[in-house]
Amino acid sequence: MQTIDTSTSIFKKPPFTLALAEELLTSYNSPLYVYQSDILQRTIARITNAIPYPQTQFCFASVTNGNIALLQIFQACGWGLHANTPGDIYLGIKAGFAPNKIVYSGSNLHQNEMEQVLRWGVTTLNLDSLSQLRLCCEVYQSLRESQQILTPPRLGLRLNLPELTGDSRIGVRSTEFLAAISIAKAAGLKLSGLHFYRGTGTNSTAAFTQVIDTIIAVAQQLPDWEYLDFGGGFGYPYRGGTAFDWELFGAELTDRINRLDRVINLIIEPGRSAVAGCATLLAKVVSTKWQEGKQIVGVDTTVANLSVPSVHGGYREIYSWNCEDLLHLTDVCGNTTYSRDYLGKNCQLPALAMGEILAILDVGAYGYAMSSHFLHRPRPAEVLLENNQHRLIRRREDYRILLANQVFE
Numbered sequence: 001m002q003t004i005d006t007s008t009s010i011f012k013k014p015p016f017t018l019a020l021a022e023e024l025l026t027s028y029n030s031p032l033y034v035y036q037s038d039i040l041q042r043t044i045a046r047i048t049n050a051i052p053y054p055q056t057q058f059c060f061a062s063v064t065n066g067n068i069a070l071l072q073i074f075q076a077c078g079w080g081l082h083a084n085t086p087g088d089i090y091l092g093i094k095a096g097f098a099p100n101k102i103v104y105s106g107s108n109l110h111q112n113e114m115e116q117v118l119r120w121g122v123t124t125l126n127l128d129s130l131s132q133l134r135l136c137c138e139v140y141q142s143l144r145e146s147q148q149i150l151t152p153p154r155l156g157l158r159l160n161l162p163e164l165t166g167d168s169r170i171g172v173r174s175t176e177f178l179a180a181i182s183i184a185k186a187a188g189l190k191l192s193g194l195h196f197y198r199g200t201g202t203n204s205t206a207a208f209t210q211v212i213d214t215i216i217a218v219a220q221q222l223p224d225w226e227y228l229d230f231g232g233g234f235g236y237p238y239r240g241g242t243a244f245d246w247e248l249f250g251a252e253l254t255d256r257i258n259r260l261d262r263v264i265n266l267i268i269e270p271g272r273s274a275v276a277g278c279a280t281l282l283a284k285v286v287s288t289k290w291q292e293g294k295q296i297v298g299v300d301t302t303v304a305n306l307s308v309p310s311v312h313g314g315y316r317e318i319y320s321w322n323c324e325d326l327l328h329l330t331d332v333c334g335n336t337t338y339s340r341d342y343l344g345k346n347c348q349l350p351a352l353a354m355g356e357i358l359a360i361l362d363v364g365a366y367g368y369a370m371s372s373h374f375l376h377r378p379r380p381a382e383v384l385l386e387n388n389q390h391r392l393i394r395r396r397e398d399y400r401i402l403l404a405n406q407v408f409e
């Protein structure tokens, strides 16, 4: 069992009132994912303004959150989309992103999927192995011969540099570049991009700024290099405290790129850092008991609705609007007997009563997106607060979802 340690957290406040939380649960029921458009738009603006380099395209990593209403906010702000999978592309197109604003940087497609990605018109693809590159080139050639696509894709490589990327399975070593260049050339294509992913949820800005020179030096080994794709992995301050410094990163990256003897395009793929802070999961207390001075609170949501804290050891602050001063060591438990069904362990919360509302903060990234039907609880609804109004952006599931696609007599 992963211990969810809250000891270093500073207590955060939820971004809306108890009265609004009550209104939302009365309208949409509990548990409920609540997204705030103003917070999301402020974060998007802050990240966008932090990188002054003019040829920059931000691409939201929708692996973190695939809700179309949110994707549309990114799209309206001029961002593109980073697609990890064909499903990300499908959602991106449905949200209104032009295919040439979608950057595929994923792994291990089979032939039909590669065909689908190119047919959708995605023009920038960062491949993570020579065999995926070869497959992409073969598929492109056959689609071009049958005149099913006319524009050649812009190809890049995801970099695997053990001294920076550790023992990551993903990416191509720089020693493979020559082979990669000739695979692309044989198909009449160029390798014009380098993609670098620093590592998941890194709050240290220096971890990014210190590698810029190395990445640029490696990229220059590609004779046709014309774009750098840097991201994601930018951290989010779930516990408060030091946050990733976008302005510092943007200034240093811009400075280094401006010193190059060529003009390149820059792609930045923020995921959690862009979307984490705009969402709250509301849940109600359905059980309370005490064990050796510890408060054991049962809520009407589960680790299957929000898997990060318990399954992946992440931290999400749990807030109560109850103003009592006396705080107690509290475990917040999900509504199943699964041994890892904790939303929070060793939290500091007031004595709670049945029916009280709890707010689990900063759940915009890898929240709903990682929810599942494990434990056979239908998923919550999602609502968006926008212009002082709320609207449903995903319906609550009911038990029928558990039968979907099952074949039985």
Ligand SMILES: Cc1ncc(COP(=O)(O)O)c(C=O)c1O
Residues within 6 Å of the ligand: 061, 063, 064, 082, 084, 105, 106, 197, 199, 200, 201, 231, 232, 233, 234, 269, 270, 271, 272, 273, 365
């Ligand atoms: C290529 C790429 N870019 C961006 C992201 C988003 O990562 P994060 O949420 O850590 O910013 C991912 C996550 O899997 C990724 O694989």
